[in-house]
Amino acid sequence: MSAASRFYLALIGGFLYLPILVLVVFSFNASALMSFPLSGFTLDWYVKLSGNEALIHGFVTSFLIAQPVGLASAALGLLAALALTARDFRLKAAFVALLIVPFLVPKSVLAIAGVMITSRIGFERGAVMLIAGQTLVFLPFTAVILTAVMVRLDGRLEEAARDLGASPFQTFRKVVLPQLKSALTAAYTVGVILSLSDLTLSMFLAGRTQPLSLIVASAFRRELSPELNAMQVVVLAITALAVVATELLRRGTTVARVK
Amino acid sequence: MARRFSRSIFALPVAVFLVVGAVLPLLVLFMFSVFTVEDLDLIPDFNLASWRELFTNPTYGILIGKALMSGLAAAIGTAIIGYPVAVGMARLPPVWKGVALTILMTPLYVGELVRLYAWRLVLGTEGLLNSLLKSIGLIEQPLKILLFSPLSTALVLVYNNLPFMVLAIWISVELVDRRLIEAARDLGARPIEAFFSVILPLTTPGLAAGSFAVFALAAGDLLTPSLLGGTSGSTAMAMVDSLFGTAFDWPTASVLALALLFALILTAVILAKIVLSSRGARAALSGGLR
Numbered sequence: 001m002s003a004a005s006r007f008y009l010a011l012i013g014g015f016l017y018l019p020i021l022v023l024v025v026f027s028f029n030a031s032a033l034m035s036f037p038l039s040g041f042t043l044d045w046y047v048k049l050s051g052n053e054a055l056i057h058g059f060v061t062s063f064l065i066a067q068p069v070g071l072a073s074a075a076l077g078l079l080a081a082l083a084l085t086a087r088d089f090r091l092k093a094a095f096v097a098l099l100i101v102p103f104l105v106p107k108s109v110l111a112i113a114g115v116m117i118t119s120r121i122g123f124e125r126g127a128v129m130l131i132a133g134q135t136l137v138f139l140p141f142t143a144v145i146l147t148a149v150m151v152r153l154d155g156r157l158e159e160a161a162r163d164l165g166a167s168p169f170q171t172f173r174k175v176v177l178p179q180l181k182s183a184l185t186a187a188y189t190v191g192v193i194l195s196l197s198d199l200t201l202s203m204f205l206a207g208r209t210q211p212l213s214l215i216v217a218s219a220f221r222r223e224l225s226p227e228l229n230a231m232q233v234v235v236l237a238i239t240a241l242a243v244v245a246t247e248l249l250r251r252g253t254t255v256a257r258v259k
Numbered sequence: 260m261a262r263r264f265s266r267s268i269f270a271l272p273v274a275v276f277l278v279v280g281a282v283l284p285l286l287v288l289f290m291f292s293v294f295t296v297e298d299l300d301l302i303p304d305f306n307l308a309s310w311r312e313l314f315t316n317p318t319y320g321i322l323i324g325k326a327l328m329s330g331l332a333a334a335i336g337t338a339i340i341g342y343p344v345a346v347g348m349a350r351l352p353p354v355w356k357g358v359a360l361t362i363l364m365t366p367l368y369v370g371e372l373v374r375l376y377a378w379r380l381v382l383g384t385e386g387l388l389n390s391l392l393k394s395i396g397l398i399e400q401p402l403k404i405l406l407f408s409p410l411s412t413a414l415v416l417v418y419n420n421l422p423f424m425v426l427a428i429w430i431s432v433e434l435v436d437r438r439l440i441e442a443a444r445d446l447g448a449r450p451i452e453a454f455f456s457v458i459l460p461l462t463t464p465g466l467a468a469g470s471f472a473v474f475a476l477a478a479g480d481l482l483t484p485s486l487l488g489g490t491s492g493s494t495a496m497a498m499v500d501s502l503f504g505t506a507f508d509w510p511t512a513s514v515l516a517l518a519l520l521f522a523l524i525l526t527a528v529i530l531a532k533i534v535l536s537s538r539g540a541r542a543a544l545s546g547g548l549r
Contacts, residue, residue: 005343005346005347005350006347008343008344008347009344009347009348009359012340012344012421013362015418016362016363016366016418016421016422017366018381018387019374019377019378019380019381019418020366020369020373020377022377022380022381022386022387023373023376023377023380026380033385076272076273076276079269079270079272079273080269080270080273082266082269083266083267083268083269083270083273084270085266086265086266086267086269088265088267089265089266089267089270090267091267091270092267095270095273095274098274098277098278098282099273099277101277101281101282101285102277102280102281103472103475104472104475104523104524104527105281105285105479105520106475106478106479106480106481106496106519106520106523107479107481108479108481108496108499108500109285109479109496109499109516109519109520110280110281110284110285112499112500112503112512112516113284113285113287113288113513113516114280114284115503116284116287116288116291116503116509116513117283117284117287120301132280133280136276136277136280136281139273139276139277143273190368193368194368196370197368197369197370197371197373198370198371199370199371199372199482200371200481200482213370213371213372216372216376217372220372220375220376220486221486228376232370232373232376232377235370235373236369236373239368239369240365242368243361243364243365243368
């Protein structure tokens with residue numbers, strides 16, 4: 001590969017991480033004004049953050065909402081992947097089209113339409129609606145992740161199990177599921193991460209529940225503060241840990257399969 | 260066993276969830292679009308006033324046109340920037356491919372808001388870019404146009420959607436049969452000729468899929484224009500939002516949302532069709548890949 005194309009890849013990598021880098025730098029900068037040149041290193045913003053109950057409460061709320069979203073989107077994604085990899089699924093094209101709907105229709109349109117219906121039938125907005133809405137929108141992502149792994153599984157293992165007299169359920173539990181463990185973890189993590197990063201759906205569906213993104217959004221419109229930077233960096237660090245863990249798990253399966 | 264158990268049955272609960280959660284609400288928008296509003300109450304009716312409004316009031320047409328334009332800009336921008344990235348990634352040694360993929364996808368997991376917020380720190384009047392330009396003496400006064408302008412909206416839309424485009428193209432570059440490229444080289448084609456006559460035509464399905472997805476995502480984005488676009492940030496989506504929330508005009512909100520959705524899907528399909536109508540795409544899709 002040529003030096004020019006290596007340089008271009010590095011350049012685009014820089015573009016992708018530039019804003020994130022700036023965020024991290026300012027969270028350690030010893031001035032309340034976010035402008036260059038930098039004024040020195042400090043941990044003050046992190047100390048202040050640890051005393052900010054509204055932000056911490058918001059983070060806990062977001063985290064608690066993200067758990068059921070991760071579990072539900074992984075479980076539904078698994079069902080979708082099982083159906084998509086079935087050889088005798090005649091309505092596959094229609095099912096794929098249905099799965100693409102929540103990805104292609106703008107999230108805000110989906111959320112507004114959903115709220116119109118639920119408020120007509122007298123169902124309150126809140127955590128339950130937010131969890132259902134996020135699960136719906138993230139389902140295409142988890143379904144793709146799980147399907148991508150399932151199509152590569154060796155079908156002969158399943159056939160062997162069936163030939164040896166295992167019931168469909170036993171085959172699934174003892175042969176298919178163990179091979180999907182890390183893909184399921186990856187799907188769950190992606191669900192959690194997408195949930196933590198969501199703002200659009202929260203704006204419409206959260207009601208009186210206040211996830212972190214909503215609290216930060218109202219601050220965003222008024223004033224930028226290094227304390228918010230510090231909060232974002234903490235969220236970022238947690239996300240990065242989850243991404244690395246998922247990646248390691250995913251690699252784990254690849255290696256196991258090659259061997 | 261009377262009948263062999265089929266896994267396709269698992270599609271049922273998922274399909275029910277998708278129909279109730281996504282398809283039904285969209286259909287109900289049609290119903291609300293012909294209702295009337297009286298004293299902050301929605302009355303069942305068959306009134307086409309809101310639909311008439313859509314075709315007579317130019318504001319709606321302009322806003323929908325704007326959404327389509329920003330979607331197109333994002334699709335074209337990400338395609339131009341992303342194509343060389345995808346080709347470059349496909350040439351990396353296998354170990355580095357995984358790393359490159361992680362580097363590419365991680366920014367997607369950073370919160371929608373965090374990304375917008377971080378761009379404010381880069382583009383603001385006292386941000387990174389302005390300070391940099393000032394310190395090398397290129398400008399005296401900070402450039403105000405960098406933030407809260409159509410420019411910043413376009414830049415961030417490209418930034419947000421680049422990973423989707425690269426991923427789509429990368430997959431189709433990986434699928435191109437290396438022997439075709441080697442054959443072209445053996446027959447005397449220079450690398451650039453091999454690229455234009457083999458790789459580019461055969462990767463058009465990836466390009467089409469990427470454009471389709473990026474266009475739809477960017478045209479329907481509510482946050483980026485409203486938080487970074489400044490006074491130019493009024494969008495069809497923001498209008499739907501205010502008609503729905505503050506104005507309580509659900510029929511008009513429904514009409515505008517549906518019109519936007521139609522325009523979006525129609526343009527995305529046409530866009531994908533144009534890209535796919537090329538000779539290479541037909542070859543790739545008819546099995547010329549393997």
